[in-house]
Amino acid sequence: MQVDKVINNNLIRSHDEKGQEVLVMGCGIGFKKKSGEYIDDGKVEKVYVLRKEERQHMEELFSSMPLECIQATNEIVEYATISLGKQLSNYLYLNLCDHIHFAIQRSKGGNPIQNALLTEIKRFYNHEYQIGMESLNIIKRKTGVFLPEDEAGFIAMHLVNASMDFHDMGHTQEMMKIIRLWKELISTIIIKKISPCSRKWDLRHSV
Structure with missing residues (x-):
């Protein structure tokens, strides 16, 4: 998967192999990453497959959560x-x-x-x-x-x-x-x- 947008150091927006928009979570997974770069699979802890309205809410919440x-x-x-x-x-x-x-x-x-x-x-x-x-x-x-x-x-x-x-x-x-x-x-x-x-x-x- 590639980086679409870095939400914070631990959360990235991307697309999976089916073309579905996903949020990818992992400790330090977004650190110094830029759009278009490949995501380090070894840092992936969770992939969220979400509807658009769910993604917006999750980005908002998770960006501020420990x-x-x-x-x-x-x-x-x-x-x-x-x-x-x-x-x-x-x-x-x-x-x-x-x-x-x-x-x-x-x-x-x-x-x-x-x-x-x-x-x-x-x-x-x-x-x-x-x-x-x-x-x-x-x-x-x-x-x-x-x-x-x-x-x-x-x-x-x-x-x-x-x-x-x-x-x-x-x-x-x-x-x-x-x-x-x-x-x-x-x-x-x-x-x-x-x-x-x-x-x-x-x-x-x-x-």
């Missing part, structure tokens, strides 16, 4: 995809990375967010909750910050939101109520965030 948050997000999404055995929306990368970064900032500031729905999430979405708990270990390994159990619940619901079919009759009224309450809770958190740009993509679940 590399370790992006790496943690990639590993969590990969782990969740295998564990759940289903396709997850590309917007999960955006929503989850944004949330993890914000949660780390809050935790470092001694002001973590309590998850009022944690008990219900454990009951109705235990598989996703268990993935959320493993995600905390991934985040700790990548960033050095161990987030509280409440965040496992938030991550679980991001996974539910990224994978659910709203026409799936397997979702009971109680489960749908939890999803609605979670979105209301997350929306309240977003309003309090320092960076307003993330509101553009939060809670989308298009596949």
Whole structure:
């Protein structure tokens, strides 16, 4: 693949062998690179195949995110995809990375967010909750910050939101109520965030 545009030292816009526009992520992959030069395959950590509107949002978010948050997000999404055995929306990368970064900032500031729905999430979405708990270990390994159990619940619901079919009759009224309450809770958190740009993509679940 060749460089179309260097977004930052860790992110490049390119085209794959099928001619699809992609974002290529890797530590130092864009350092001193210029348009038209070949990408070092040995530095490629992740290739994102995205629609135009997704790419624009991802470029905007990832250009301002610490590399370790992006790496943690990639590993969590990969782990969740295998564990759940289903396709997850590309917007999960955006929503989850944004949330993890914000949660780390809050935790470092001694002001973590309590998850009022944690008990219900454990009951109705235990598989996703268990993935959320493993995600905390991934985040700790990548960033050095161990987030509280409440965040496992938030991550679980991001996974539910990224994978659910709203026409799936397997979702009971109680489960749908939890999803609605979670979105209301997350929306309240977003309003309090320092960076307003993330509101553009939060809670989308298009596949």
